[in-house]
Amino acid sequence: MTQTANRTPAAYDRAPSGAHDATFEQFWQPPPGLRVLSSVSHRVVGKRFLITGFVFFLIAGVLALLVRTQLIVPENTFLDSETYNQIFTMHGTIMMFLFAIPMLEGFGIYLIPMMVGARDLVFPRIGSFGYFCYLFGGIIVLSSFLFDAAPDSGWFMYVPLTTSAHTPGMSADFWLIGITLAEVASVTAAVEIIAAILCSRAPGMSLSQMPILMWYLLVTAFMIALAFPPLIFGTVILEAERLLGLPFFDPEFGGDPVLWQHLFWLFGHPEVYIIFLPAAGMVATMLPVFVGKPLFGYGFAVAAVVSMGFLSFGLWAHHMFATGLPNMSLTLFSAASTMVAIPTGVQIFCFVATLTQGRPRLTVPMHFILGFLFIFVLGGLTGVMLASVPFNLQAHDSYFVVAHLHYVLIGGFVFPMFGALYYWVPHFTGRMMSETLGKWVFWLMFLGFNLAFFMMHLTGMRGMPRRVATYPEGIGWDRLNMLSSIGAYILAAGIALFIVDFFRHRWVGRPAGRNPWGAATLEWLYPPRSPGYNFRAIPIIHSREPLWDQPELSRGDPAGIDGALRAYPDHRRETIGCDPVSGAPIQILRLPHPTWFPLVFALGLTMIFALTLAGLYPWTMAGAVIALIGLTGWIWEPSDSGVIRQTGVAGLALPVNAVDRRSHLYVGTAGALLISFALYASILFAGLYLWNTRPLAVAQTALPEAMPAIAALAGACATPILAWFARRLAGVSRLVGAALLDLGCALAAIGAAFAVGLALAPVDPWATAFGAVGWALGVFVVLNLAVVVYWALFNALRKLAGAVRPGQTLPDLLLASFVNGTALMVAGAAVLFLVLGRMA
Amino acid sequence: MTRLVIWTVCPILLWAVHFGVVFALISATCGPRALMTPEILRATVSLVTVFPALGVLALLVAAARRRGRIVADTALAPEASLAATAYWTATISLLAILLNAVPVAVLSSCSG
Numbered sequence: 001m002t003q004t005a006n007r008t009p010a011a012y013d014r015a016p017s018g019a020h021d022a023t024f025e026q027f028w029q030p031p032p033g034l035r036v037l038s039s040v041s042h043r044v045v046g047k048r049f050l051i052t053g054f055v056f057f058l059i060a061g062v063l064a065l066l067v068r069t070q071l072i073v074p075e076n077t078f079l080d081s082e083t084y085n086q087i088f089t090m091h092g093t094i095m096m097f098l099f100a101i102p103m104l105e106g107f108g109i110y111l112i113p114m115m116v117g118a119r120d121l122v123f124p125r126i127g128s129f130g131y132f133c134y135l136f137g138g139i140i141v142l143s144s145f146l147f148d149a150a151p152d153s154g155w156f157m158y159v160p161l162t163t164s165a166h167t168p169g170m171s172a173d174f175w176l177i178g179i180t181l182a183e184v185a186s187v188t189a190a191v192e193i194i195a196a197i198l199c200s201r202a203p204g205m206s207l208s209q210m211p212i213l214m215w216y217l218l219v220t221a222f223m224i225a226l227a228f229p230p231l232i233f234g235t236v237i238l239e240a241e242r243l244l245g246l247p248f249f250d251p252e253f254g255g256d257p258v259l260w261q262h263l264f265w266l267f268g269h270p271e272v273y274i275i276f277l278p279a280a281g282m283v284a285t286m287l288p289v290f291v292g293k294p295l296f297g298y299g300f301a302v303a304a305v306v307s308m309g310f311l312s313f314g315l316w317a318h319h320m321f322a323t324g325l326p327n328m329s330l331t332l333f334s335a336a337s338t339m340v341a342i343p344t345g346v347q348i349f350c351f352v353a354t355l356t357q358g359r360p361r362l363t364v365p366m367h368f369i370l371g372f373l374f375i376f377v378l379g380g381l382t383g384v385m386l387a388s389v390p391f392n393l394q395a396h397d398s399y400f401v402v403a404h405l406h407y408v409l410i411g412g413f414v415f416p417m418f419g420a421l422y423y424w425v426p427h428f429t430g431r432m433m434s435e436t437l438g439k440w441v442f443w444l445m446f447l448g449f450n451l452a453f454f455m456m457h458l459t460g461m462r463g464m465p466r467r468v469a470t471y472p473e474g475i476g477w478d479r480l481n482m483l484s485s486i487g488a489y490i491l492a493a494g495i496a497l498f499i500v501d502f503f504r505h506r507w508v509g510r511p512a513g514r515n516p517w518g519a520a521t522l523e524w525l526y527p528p529r530s531p532g533y534n535f536r537a538i539p540i541i542h543s544r545e546p547l548w549d550q551p552e553l554s555r556g557d558p559a560g561i562d563g564a565l566r567a568y569p570d571h572r573r574e575t576i577g578c579d580p581v582s583g584a585p586i587q588i589l590r591l592p593h594p595t596w597f598p599l600v601f602a603l604g605l606t607m608i609f610a611l612t613l614a615g616l617y618p619w620t621m622a623g624a625v626i627a628l629i630g631l632t633g634w635i636w637e638p639s640d641s642g643v644i645r646q647t648g649v650a651g652l653a654l655p656v657n658a659v660d661r662r663s664h665l666y667v668g669t670a671g672a673l674l675i676s677f678a679l680y681a682s683i684l685f686a687g688l689y690l691w692n693t694r695p696l697a698v699a700q701t702a703l704p705e706a707m708p709a710i711a712a713l714a715g716a717c718a719t720p721i722l723a724w725f726a727r728r729l730a731g732v733s734r735l736v737g738a739a740l741l742d743l744g745c746a747l748a749a750i751g752a753a754f755a756v757g758l759a760l761a762p763v764d765p766w767a768t769a770f771g772a773v774g775w776a777l778g779v780f781v782v783l784n785l786a787v788v789v790y791w792a793l794f795n796a797l798r799k800l801a802g803a804v805r806p807g808q809t810l811p812d813l814l815l816a817s818f819v820n821g822t823a824l825m826v827a828g829a830a831v832l833f834l835v836l837g838r839m840a
Numbered sequence: 841m842t843r844l845v846i847w848t849v850c851p852i853l854l855w856a857v858h859f860g861v862v863f864a865l866i867s868a869t870c871g872p873r874a875l876m877t878p879e880i881l882r883a884t885v886s887l888v889t890v891f892p893a894l895g896v897l898a899l900l901v902a903a904a905r906r907r908g909r910i911v912a913d914t915a916l917a918p919e920a921s922l923a924a925t926a927y928w929t930a931t932i933s934l935l936a937i938l939l940n941a942v943p944v945a946v947l948s949s950c951s952g
C-alpha cells in the first residue's frame with residue numbers, strides 16, 4: 001500500500017473502485033469462472049463475437065447445403081416448397097445479419113485496440129452490451145424453427161408479401177423483432193469503433209500513420225451508423241403495420257410497398273460494402289507482410305475507401321430496376337453504380353501493385369488473398385454487367401444474380417476472413433495452424449466455390465429463376481445444377497477441414513513465438529498471446545510500420561518497452577486518449593472494470609422485444625424497468641474527471657477524462673447523434689416519398705394542430721438554452737443552480753413532448769400512410785425528448801447527491817450537445833407539421 | 841493536417857448532397873405531382889451542378905498545390921499521404937458529380 005500513501009495529492013484524490021491491493025496484472029485479469037460473463041474486455045468480447053459469428057456461419061452453411069441438396073436433381077422432393085422457402089430465407093438472413101456483420105465487428109473489436117496501441121476499447125461496456133443484444137436477437141431469429149414459424153419471404157422481406165394479409169403467422173415477426181434487436185449491436189459497435197479509432201491511439205500515431213485497416217474500419221463504422229437506421233425504421237414500421245394495423249405500406253390507404261424496397265436497399269446496398277471493406281482492409285494489412293514491402297499507395301487506398309463509403313449509398317435503387325421507377329432515376333443509379341467501380345478498381349490496383357513489388361511468400365493467408373483477388377474481380381465484372389439496365393432486366397431474379405452475389409460476398413468477405421483467421425489465430429491460441437492442411441482447406445474451398453457458383457451464371461443465363469424449390473427435367477438445367485451442388489459439397493469439405501485444423505492446432509500447433517509472420521503492426525509486439533492489457537507501457541509511434549521501422553519495439557522484453565502509463569497510481573484500468581487527427585495525447589482514459597450492468601440492460605431490452613413477439617404487451621413494462629435499472633447502474637459511477645496524472649513520457653501530465661470536444665465521450669455522443677439524425681432522415685424520406693407519390697391520400701390526411709406545433713417549437717428552443725446555462729453554472733461550480741436548470745430543461749422537454757402529441761391529435765394514423773408517417777416522426781422526436789428528460793434528471797440528481805465535484809462538467813457538455821441535436825429535430829418536425837401538410 | 845482531412849471529406853460530402861438533390865428533383869418531376877417540366881428540371885440541375893463542381897474543382901487544385909509543396913519540403917512528409925488522399929477523393933467526387941447530371945442532360949423526358 002506504500003504506493004497509495006506516496007501519491008501526490010490532487011483535486012480528487014481517490015480512485016473509485018480502484019483495487020489498491022492488486023498489482024497491474026491482477027486488476028487486468030478477467031474474472032474467473034462464470035463471472036467471465038461480466039468481463040467487458042475487448043479481447044473477451046471480440047472473441048465472443050468471432051465464435052458466435054462463426055457458429056452462425058456454420059448454421060447458415062448447413063442450410064445452404066440443404067438448398068443445394070434439394071436442387072441436385074430435377075423434380076426432387078427432399079424439401080417441400082414451403083420448407084425450401086424457409087431455408088433459403090434463413091440462409092440469407094443469417095449470413096447477412098448474424099454472420100458477416102458480427103464477424104467483422106468481432107475482428108474490429110478484437111484488433112483495434114491492439115493495432116492502435118490502446119489497452120482496451122474506449123467503451124468496453126458498450127461492446128459487451130452489443131454482444132448480448134446480438135446473441136439474444138440471433139437466438140430469437142433461430143428459435144423460429146422451433147415454433148415452426150421460420151420466415152420464408154426471402155432475406156429482404158418484400159412487402160406486401162410480409163404483411164399480415166399475406167403472412168398471417170408469426171414468422172415475419174420473428175424476423176423483424178429478432179433482427180432489430182441484433183441491429184442494436186451493429187449500431188452500438190459503430191459508435192464504439194469510431195470513438196476507439198479516433199480517440200485512443202498511441203502517442204504520435206497521427207491519422208496518416210494509422211494501420212490501413214483502421215481507415216477501412218473507420219469508414220465502415222460510419223457507413224453502419226448511416227445505413228442501418230433506414231432498415232431499423234423500415235423494420236419498426238413494418239412490425240407496426242403487422243401489430244397495430246398502421247397502413248404504411250398499404251396502397252389502399254395511401255401507403256406504398258415500394259417504400260419498403262427503398263428503405264431496405266438504402267441499407268442493403270451499403271451493407272455489401274460494409275461487409276467488403278473491412279475484409280479488404282484485412283487484405284491490405286496482410287498482403288504487405290507477405291510481400292515484405294509497405295502497401296503501395298496508402299493515400300490512394302484511403303481515398304478509395306472514403307469515396308467508396310459514400311458512393312455506395314448512391315446505388316440503392318439498382319436493386320429496384322424492375323419496380324417501374326422512372327427511367328431518368330434508373331439512369332442516375334446506373335451512373336452511380338458505374339462510378340463506384342472506379343474506387344473499387346483503384347483499391348484492387350493498390351493490392352496488385354503491392355504484389356508486384358516483391359516476391360510474395362505463399363503462406364496460407366496469402367493463398368486466401370490471391371483467391372480473394374481472383375473471385376472478387378470476377379464478381380465485380382458480373383456486377384458491372386448487372387449495372388446496365390437492359391441486362392439487369394433480363395437477369396433480374398435469375399441464378400445469374402445468385403452467382404454474382406456469392407462471388408462478391410464469398411470472394412469479398414469469406415476468403416479474406418479465412419485468411420485473416422489463419423493470420424491472427426495465434427492471438428487466440430498462441431499457436432500456428434498447419435500450413436499443409438491450410439493449403440488443402442484453401443484449394444478445396446477455392447475449387448469447390450468456383451465449381452458451385454460459376455455454373456450458376458450459366459444456369460441463370462439459361463433462364464433458371466432464383467428461389468425455386470425445384471425445376472423440370474430436360475430443359476438444360478440438370479447437369480449445371482448437379483455440378484453446382486457437388487461444388488458446394490467440396491466447399492463445405494474445405495470448411496470442415498478448417499475446423500479440424502483449428503481443433504488440431506490447439507494441441508499440436510507450433511508455438512507461434514514473437515511476430516511469427518514478420519508483421520509491421522503493433523498487435524504483434526508481444527509473442528502471442530499478448531497479456532490482457534495489450535501493452536504494459538504504451539509505446540510512442542513514429543511510423544506507419546512500427547515493428548519494421550522502430551527497432552526498439554522488437555528488442556528485449558516487450559513489457560520493458562518505454563512508453564506511457566507504466567505507473568498506475570490509482571490502480572485503475574486506463575489508456576491514453578489522443579487528439580483525433582494528430583494523435584497527440586490529450587487525456588488519460590479511465591476504463592471500466594468487469595461489470596454486470598451491460599448484461600442486465602441487454603436482458604431488459606431482450607425482454608421488451610421477446611414479450612412483444614409473444615403478444616404479452618403489458619409485461620414489456622417489466623423489461624423496460626429492468627433495462628432502465630441496468631442503464632442507470634451502468635452510468636452511475638463516480639466521476640474521475642479533473643484528476644491530473646503523470647503519463648510517464650517526456651514529463652507530460654494529463655487530465656483524466658478531460659472536458660474536451662476531442663474526448664472519446666464527446667465523439668461517442670456525436671456518433672449517437674449521427675445515428676439519431678440518420679433515423680430522422682429516414683422518416684423524412686418516407687414522408688417525402690409518400691407526399692410525392694401519393695398526392696391524393698396526402699390531401700385526405702388531417703392537418704396537425706398549429707398552436708401546439710408552435711408550442712413544440714418554443715419548447716425545442718428553450719431546452720438548449722437551459723442546458724447551456726446549466727453548463728455555465730456547473731462550470732463556475734454553482735451546482736445547485738445548475739441542477740435546477742437541468743430540471744428546467746427536463747420540464748421544457750416534457751412540455752415539448754406533450755405539445756408534439758397535441759399537435760398530432762387531429763391526425764388519424766390509421767386513416768392514411770402519410771398520417772402514420774407523421775406519427776412516426778412525432779414518436780421519434782418524443783423518444784429523443786425522453787432521453788433528454790432522463791439524462792437531465794440524471795445529471796441533476798448527481799449534482800444534488802454530491803456525486804459531482806466542481807469542474808466535472810463533462811456530463812453537462814455531453815447533455816448540452818445532445819440537447820442541441822434533439823432540439824433541432826423537434827424544431828424540424830414542428831416546422832414540417834406547420835408547413836408540409838398545408839402545402840398539399 | 842486537420843485541413844487535409846476536411847479537404848478529403850468535403851468533396852465527397854458535396855457529391856452526396858448533390859446526388860440527393862438530383863434524385864429529389866427527378867422524383868419531383870417524374871412523380872404524379874409533376875412539380876416541374878423536364879426543361880425546368882434541366883435548368884435546375886445545371887444550376888445545382890455547376891456550383892458544387894466548381895467548389896470541388898477548387899479543392900482539387902488546392903490539394904494538388906499542397907502536394908507540390910510537400911514534395912518540396914521534407915518536414916511536411918507525414919502529410920504527404922493525406923494530401924494524396926485529398927487529391928484523389930476530389931478527383932473522384934468531381935467525376936461523380938458530373939456523372940450525376942448526365943441522366944438529366946441526355947434524356948429528354950422521364951421515360952425517355
Ligand code: HEM
Nearest residue numbers: 061064067088089092095100154155402409466467468488
Ligand atoms: C457456404 C457456401 C454457400 C452456399 C453453397 C450458398 C448457396 C446459396 C444458394 C443456392 C442460394 C439461392 C437459393 C435460392 O434462390 O433458391 C443462396 C442465396 C443467398 N445466399 Fe448463399 N450460399 C453460401 C454462402 C453465402 C454467404 C457467405 C453469404 C453472405 C455473406 C450468402 C448470402 C446469400 C443471400 C443473401 C442469398 C439470397 C437469399 C434470398 O434469396 O432471400 N450465402 N445461397
Ligand SMILES: [Cu+2]
Nearest residue numbers: 269315318319
Ligand atoms: Cu447493390
